[in-house]
Amino acid sequence: MAKGTEIDDLDRKILSILMRNAKKPYTDIAKQLFVSGGTIHVRMKKLEDAGIVKGYHLAVDPSKLGYDISAFLGIYLDKSSLYEDVARELAKIPEVVAAHYTTGLYSIFATIVCRDTKHLRDVLHDKVQKINGIQRTETFISLQESINRPIHITDEPFLDEEG
Amino acid sequence: MAKGTEIDDLDRKILSILMRNAKKPYTDIAKQLFVSGGTIHVRMKKLEDAGIVKGYHLAVDPSKLGYDISAFLGIYLDKSSLYEDVARELAKIPEVVAAHYTTGLYSIFATIVCRDTKHLRDVLHDKVQKINGIQRTETFISLQESINRPIHITDEPFLDEEG
């Protein structure tokens, strides 16, 4: 895996700012970091071309859209070699927003977001449990999300809007 | 909890598009949905004011920034009443990117992102295990992330870039 892209401190600072507020104008970031707007643009193009920046996403409040329940699923497989097949089936369930192949107790760790407890029950019973290769699942319902933030990639404790 | 904001199908479609690509120009979205650019702007302002849109984030590839290990932590507390205190301490650890108070086996479910196995070991041993009130933890290392996507809020199976 060739590593043809050097990331310096300026790149990390730009990313750190945009991870928190992707709408911040390049001109503002430039002022904050004491470089020109063009430099931010060139750096971002490099980071996008290198695949380091994967996309720009809107963060929404699921509960305000009627999605009140999120839950984590620890999934036991009949055989761990079935991982690919099961992951493909999980991807077909729109309520599944994340899935990881993991070490430890479970083979797959998935996150699902549902409207209410009935919806959750339906997804688990009618969709997840029907997937071939899943032995059983353990469900952890999230009662409260206390932390949700991007990874921290700079030395600074905080680097956010306003310059 | 007053519910003073009605979300219609147009709002949901706009959100669905921007959740996948927050950089998409309002003018493009307007064309795709057969309304004017001004309408997109007004709707987005409403959605932001209502707190439905919480922010705009850059998605980055952690491994390309040298963060190769992500892991899930199932945390057992001495007493579940300690949740607030423990959550506050977890928030001080920069490597902790998510934490949920959950039903089921664990009291808290956390996600951490680290550079390598040594870094992970240091975070677990020197930071997490030192927190008062944590009885023990179970660690699930993610070997592969197969699904990671926004919640699905429209009837359409897909609604993305290009109009």
Added chain:
DNA sequence: GTTGAAAAATTCCGCCG
């Protein structure tokens, strides 16, 4: 990495259905 000018997008406001 910078500058400055052209192109594009966002934002705002008066008008219409």
Added chain:
DNA sequence: CGGCGGAATTTTTCAAC
């Protein structure tokens, strides 16, 4: 009242240095 359309402002983009 909610959507429309154009004009003013701001931002992005891209050349040459």
